[in-house]
Amino acid sequence: MISLDKLLDIVCTEAIEHGGLQEVPDRADGTIEYYHSAKRNARGPYEDGGQGATGNLEPISYDLELIRTEKNELKWEE
Amino acid sequence: MHSFTRYLSLHSRGTGQFVVSISEATPFELLQDALNGVTDLRYSPVFPAYLTPGQAPPAIPEPLKSVAFFFARFPYHMLGRIKPELAPDELDQVYFTQGLASILCVNCDLSRALALRELMDHKLLEYWPLQDAILQSDNVVIEHDPRKATSTEKIVLQPGLGPELDVYVEQIYASIVTLRHSYTLFNPEELNTLDSIARLTDRLITLYCEVKQRHTDAIEQALNDSKRCHAVVSALAELSASLSYLVTQGTSGCSPILANPSPFPHFSLLGVGGALRAVRKFTRYLESAFSVRDASEVIEQGYTCRSVDFPVRISLYESGDAYKFSAPDQHVQEEFDSGGEFPEKDDVPLLTYLSLRHGFKESKFAITAATEILTAEVSPQWTMMTLSHEIMHNRVRLIFQALFGSGWKHDRNSVLTAQHFLDFKDWYESRGAGKQYKLDCALSNAILNFCCAMDRAMEIKQIRRSVDERKVSQSDLEEAYGRHKLRAMELFVHFHDYYFAYACQDRLYTTSLWASWIAVAAPYSRLIDYLVRTLATVACGTGLKCDPAFEHASEVLADSLLILERSGVHSPLFDKMRTLLSDEKVYAIFKPSYYLIDQVRRFFASRDISKRIDGLDKDPFAEGSTSATTYSANIFVYGEDDQRTFVSPIRFSLASLSRSMSGQSPIKDRRWLTAWNTMVISSQGANKC
Numbered sequence: 001m002i003s004l005d006k007l008l009d010i011v012c013t014e015a016i017e018h019g020g021l022q023e024v025p026d027r028a029d030g031t032i033e034y035y036h037s038a039k040r041n042a043r044g045p046y047e048d049g050g051q052g053a054t055g056n057l058e059p060i061s062y063d064l065e066l067i068r069t070e071k072n073e074l075k076w077e078e
Numbered sequence: 079m080h081s082f083t084r085y086l087s088l089h090s091r092g093t094g095q096f097v098v099s100i101s102e103a104t105p106f107e108l109l110q111d112a113l114n115g116v117t118d119l120r121y122s123p124v125f126p127a128y129l130t131p132g133q134a135p136p137a138i139p140e141p142l143k144s145v146a147f148f149f150a151r152f153p154y155h156m157l158g159r160i161k162p163e164l165a166p167d168e169l170d171q172v173y174f175t176q177g178l179a180s181i182l183c184v185n186c187d188l189s190r191a192l193a194l195r196e197l198m199d200h201k202l203l204e205y206w207p208l209q210d211a212i213l214q215s216d217n218v219v220i221e222h223d224p225r226k227a228t229s230t231e232k233i234v235l236q237p238g239l240g241p242e243l244d245v246y247v248e249q250i251y252a253s254i255v256t257l258r259h260s261y262t263l264f265n266p267e268e269l270n271t272l273d274s275i276a277r278l279t280d281r282l283i284t285l286y287c288e289v290k291q292r293h294t295d296a297i298e299q300a301l302n303d304s305k306r307c308h309a310v311v312s313a314l315a316e317l318s319a320s321l322s323y324l325v326t327q328g329t330s331g332c333s334p335i336l337a338n339p340s341p342f343p344h345f346s347l348l349g350v351g352g353a354l355r356a357v358r359k360f361t362r363y364l365e366s367a368f369s370v371r372d373a374s375e376v377i378e379q380g381y382t383c384r385s386v387d388f389p390v391r392i393s394l395y396e397s398g399d400a401y402k403f404s405a406p407d408q409h410v411q412e413e414f415d416s417g418g419e420f421p422e423k424d425d426v427p428l429l430t431y432l433s434l435r436h437g438f439k440e441s442k443f444a445i446t447a448a449t450e451i452l453t454a455e456v457s458p459q460w461t462m463m464t465l466s467h468e469i470m471h472n473r474v475r476l477i478f479q480a481l482f483g484s485g486w487k488h489d490r491n492s493v494l495t496a497q498h499f500l501d502f503k504d505w506y507e508s509r510g511a512g513k514q515y516k517l518d519c520a521l522s523n524a525i526l527n528f529c530c531a532m533d534r535a536m537e538i539k540q541i542r543r544s545v546d547e548r549k550v551s552q553s554d555l556e557e558a559y560g561r562h563k564l565r566a567m568e569l570f571v572h573f574h575d576y577y578f579a580y581a582c583q584d585r586l587y588t589t590s591l592w593a594s595w596i597a598v599a600a601p602y603s604r605l606i607d608y609l610v611r612t613l614a615t616v617a618c619g620t621g622l623k624c625d626p627a628f629e630h631a632s633e634v635l636a637d638s639l640l641i642l643e644r645s646g647v648h649s650p651l652f653d654k655m656r657t658l659l660s661d662e663k664v665y666a667i668f669k670p671s672y673y674l675i676d677q678v679r680r681f682f683a684s685r686d687i688s689k690r691i692d693g694l695d696k697d698p699f700a701e702g703s704t705s706a707t708t709y710s711a712n713i714f715v716y717g718e719d720d721q722r723t724f725v726s727p728i729r730f731s732l733a734s735l736s737r738s739m740s741g742q743s744p745i746k747d748r749r750w751l752t753a754w755n756t757m758v759i760s761s762q763g764a765n766k767c
Contacts (some may be wrong), residue, residue: 001365001472002479003424004274005375009485010442010475011313012306013652016484017493017560022315023441043225057496059549059556060503064392064527065542066535066666072668076393076531077542 080749082135086145086182086364087121088347094215096336098145098208100124100138100184101412105344105378120339122331122348124182124755126172127157131714131744136170139185142211146191147179149202151264154724156181158716160197174757176452177331177340177348177552179204188219195221200261221335227266231259232237232274236283245288248313251280253321258331264351266423268358271401271427278426278443285486286310302491304334313443320444326408327641327725328354331608340451350569353753355758357447358430360462360727361581363762364469364579367690369422371414373682380417381517381681388520390509392531395624395673401680402621406704411518414684428472432755437598440471447739456743456751458593458647461735462613462759466579466728467571477682479565481522494559499552502526517681518656524677527571530564531670565607566622569671572615575676578691583702584616585734588638589739594650605662605684609635609655613664614671618679628668632659645739692693693726700729713744 002010014023065076080103089097101108105121112119126135150156153174163174173182183194184482188205195203201223206213236714238244254272262269289306329338331349340349406412426443433439433446438448445468449549482498484490505515505523507757515523531549542548550558580587591612595601601608613631620627634661639652658664694700699711709729734755737743743751 001368001371001422001428001469002277002424002476003374003422004281005424006476006479007426007442008285009310009416009483010479011282011285011485012489013479013483014312014492015306015309018309018440019305020310020312022312033511056505057499057552058497059551060555061507061545061548062530062550062709064531064534065541065546065548066531066538068538068540074538074662076666078391078393 080134080745080746080747081237081661082126082129083753084124084126085121085345086124086293087119088213089119090115091212092158096215098142098206098211098213098289099463102138103621105137118347122175122345123749124175125750126170127172127174127181127738128161128169129714129745132216138311139171143185143208144187144191145206145208146183146186146194147204147206148181148183148195148198149178149200149333150180150198151200151265152649152673152761153180154200154725155588156715158723160194161716163194163197172741174753175348176345176350176353176753176756177365178351179331179333179335179348180757180760189383192221200264201225202333204335209529213334213719218334219313219338223263227262227269229269229273229368231272231276233276236280239283239287242311243314245281246311246318247283248278249318250275250321253259253318253325255761256325256329260332265328265355271429274426275317275321279314279369282310282313298491302687306665308601316441317443320429320431324429325570328433328624329352338613346453352760353430353452354430356462356756357432357445357465359759360731361428361469362466363692363727364466365425367578367687368473369425370686370690371684372381372420372422373477373516375420376414376417377477377480377518377521379519384417384517386517387512387518388505388515388524389673390506390527392527392670395669397623397627397672397676399621399674400505400617400647403619403679403683410685412685413681422534438468438594440468440475442472442475444480445469445472448547450578453749455754455755456738456748457732458590458642459597460593460753461590461738462589462727463579463735465732466596467575470571470578471543471567473574474567475568477565480539481518481525493556495551499555502555502632507711514688521677521681523675525566526559527654528566528674529558532562532565532667533558535670565611566674568611569614570678570682572611573618573675575681576615577619577683578688578725580732581688581692582619583704583706583732584634585638586706586736587642588612588616588635589641591657592638592652593642593647593739596647596651601651605651605654606658606667610664610667610671613668613676617668617672618675619753624669625755627672628665635659645741681736691728692728693724696724697726697729698723699725699733706732711749711758713751725762727762731755731760
C-alpha cells in the first residue's frame with residue numbers, strides 16, 4: 001500500500017510530530033497512559049504540535065465560532 | 079442442538095508415547111481433566127469437513143487408528159478436489175483445521191493417505207499410525223514435497239552498528255531467516271514481503287547512520303536530529319516486534335507436529351498458521367485492489383495540476399449534487415480516477431498477525447487482528463470485516479503524508495510548513511470568492527478548516543470573541559492540527575471503509591461498526607466522537623443539506639441499533655446514543671464532520687478501485703451484486719478446483735456478517751463457522767483482484 005520511499009518519509013514526519021515515540025507501545029518509554037483509552041494510537045494527540053512553528057507570519061482572521069445564542073441554541077457563526 | 083466442533087488432543091505417556099484422541103467434549107472439559115489428572119495436554123479444534131444440510135455432524139470414527147495431516151495451502155479448493163474421490167464412509171473421516179496442517183483424514187491407511195496426498199496442491203504429508211490410540215513418535219511418517227520455492231534476492235547484512243541498533247537488527251534478520259525457510263514451504267507468495275522488509279531495514283539503518291554522523295552546533299537542529307534517530311530506532315523496534323509475532327504464530331504447527339507446538343495454548347497442537355494466512359490474504363486482497371492507483375501519486379502528480387472551487391464556510395455548508403453517489407450503472411468518472419495512470423511501485427506489504435493486546439490495529443508496517451477471530455469471527459463483534467477499517471488507515475496514512483508530510487530529502491523542523499499556513503490563510507480569508515485552488519492545496523485547507531472548527535467547538539462562547547481573539551497564528555494552527563488530526567483521519571478512514579469495503583450499504587456498515595465498538599473501551603469514553611463519525615459517514619454521498627442529512631443518518635443508525643438488538647447484541651451505549659441523537663452538541667459537531675467527509679467522498683471515491691474490490695465479474699457467489707444478503711456461498715459448497723473458484727474475501731465476510739446478524743446461519747456452532755470462514759479466505763490466491 002505504501003512505497004518504500006514514502007514509508008521512510010513517514011518515519012521522518014513522525015520524528016517531527018512525535019519526537020520518535022513508538023507508535024506501538026512495546027517499550028515502557030514508548031507508552032503513555034492515553035493508549036488504553038484511545039487504543040488507536042499509543043501517542044495520542046500532540047498538544048505541543050506548534051513547537052516548530054516559530055514564524056512571524058500575520059495570523060489568519062478565522063471567524064468561525066460555535067456560539068450559544070440568547071435562545072440557548074448552539075449555532076455556528078462565521 | 080449439535081456441536082460440530084471436535085478437539086484433537088494429545089497426552090504424553092513418556093518415552094515417546096502419546097495418547098491421541100478426537101473428542102466432542104468442550105475444551106473446558108479437556109482442560110479440567112488435564113488439571114485433575116495433572117497431565118500435559120496439547121490440543122486443537124478440528125472440524126468435520128463435509129456436512130449435510132439439516133443433519134447432525136458425522137460421528138467421530140472409533141476406534142482411532144491413524145491420523146493423516148495434509149498441509150494444503152488452498153484447503154477450500156483441495157476439499158472440493160478430493161470430495162469426488164472419497165468413498166461415502168471416508169467423507170465422514172475428513173476434517174479441516176486452522177493450522178498449517180489444514181486437512182486431516184483419520185483412519186485411512188498409509189497407502190490411501192499417499193494417494194490423497196497426490197491430489198493436494200502441496201505434497202507435504204505427516205502420518206500418525208496409532209496402536210490402541212497410542213502414537214509412538216518413532217513411527218511418524220513424513221513425506222516431503224520435493225518442490226521448494228526460493229527467493230532470488232540477496233540480502234547483505236550490516237553488522238556491527240553498535241548496541242543501540244544491533245539488538246533490533248539482529249532480531250529482524252534472525253526472524254527473516256526463520257520466516258524465509260518456513261515460507262518456502264508454506265507461504266511462497268510471501269517471500270517477496272520478506273525481501274521488502276529486508277530492504278526497508280537496510281534503508282532505515284543507512285538513514286540512522288547518516289543522521290548520527292551529522293554534526294551541528296545549533297541546539298534545535300541537534301535536538302531534531304536526535305528525534306529522527308529515535309524515530310528510526312522506534313521503527314526498527316516495531317519491525318522487530320512484528321516479525322517476532324510472525325515467527326511464533328506463523329511457523330508453529332508445521333511438520334513434525336510433535337516438535338513444533340504453538341504458542342497459542344488453545345491451539346497448541348496444530349497452531350494457527352491457517353487462520354493467520356486468512357488474515358494475510360484478506361489484507362493482500364485490499365492492498366492489491368488499491369495498488370492500481372497510488373494515492374500519494376494522484377495527489378502529488380495529479381491533484382497539483384488541477385484546480386477546483388472549494389467550499390470554505392463550514393457554517394453555510396450545504397453539500398449538493400457534486401457530492402452525491404451516482405448509480406453503479408451510470409457512467410461517471412470520479413476525480414480520483416482521472417488524470418492518468420498512477421500504479422503503486424515498490425510498495426512494502428503490511429505484516430499481518432494476531433494480537434490479544436492490540437486487537438484490531440494498524441501501524442505503518444503491520445496490521446493486527448484481534449485474537450478473538452480464532453474462535454468468534456462469526457460474531458458481529460469480532461468479524462474479520464473490522465480488518466478492512468484498519469487497512470484503510472494505512473491508505474489514509476499515505477494520503478496525509480502526501481498532503482502534510484515531511485521527508486528525508488525535504489526535511490523540516492515544524493509539523494506544518496509556512497506554505498501550508500499561507501495557503502490556508504489566503505484561502506480562508508478569500509471566503510472562496512470564486513477563486514480556484516490547486517486540488518492538493520484545497521484538500522489540505524479543508525482538513526485544516528475542520529481542525530480549526532473542532533477547536534472552536536471545544537470552547538463554546540455565549541458572545542462572539544473579539545476580532546483579535548479569533549485570529550489563528552501559525553502555532554495555533556499547528557496545535558489545532560495536532561489536536562484534531564486523528565479525528566480528521568478517522569473521517570477519511572470511515573469514508574474509505576464505507577465506500578470501498580461495504581459498497582455503501584449503510585445499515586450493514588453501521589451495525590458492523592457498533593457491534594465491534596461495544597467490544598472495546600474507547601467508544602465508552604468518547605461516545606460523541608464515535609457517534610458523529612458514524613453519522614457523517616452514512617450522510618456522505620447523499621448530497622443532502624445538513625439538516626436532512628443528519629436526519630437521514632440518525633434514521634439509519636436507529637434502524638441499525640434495532641437490528642443489533644434483534645440479533646442479540648446489546649449495550650447500554652445504544653440507549654445513550656438514542657438520547658444523544660437529539661443533543662444539539664452532536665448536531666453541531668456533525669456539521670464540520672459532514673463538510674470534511676463530503677470532500678473526501680468527492681476526491682477519493684474511485685470506481686477503478688471499487689470494481690477490483692467487488693470482483694463481481696469473477697466471484698460466482700456474488701451473482702453481479704454487491705448486496706450482502708444475496709451472496710450465495712454456503713458451507714455445503716466447495717470451490718471447484720479447475721477454476722480455482724474466486725471468492726472475494728470482502729463480499730464473503732460481509733455475507734457472513736449479514737447472515738450472523740439476521741440469525742440465518744445454517745448451523746449454530748460458532749466455532750465451526752468461524753473456522754470455515756477463515757479456511758475459505760485463507761484459500762484465496764494472493765493478489766487475485
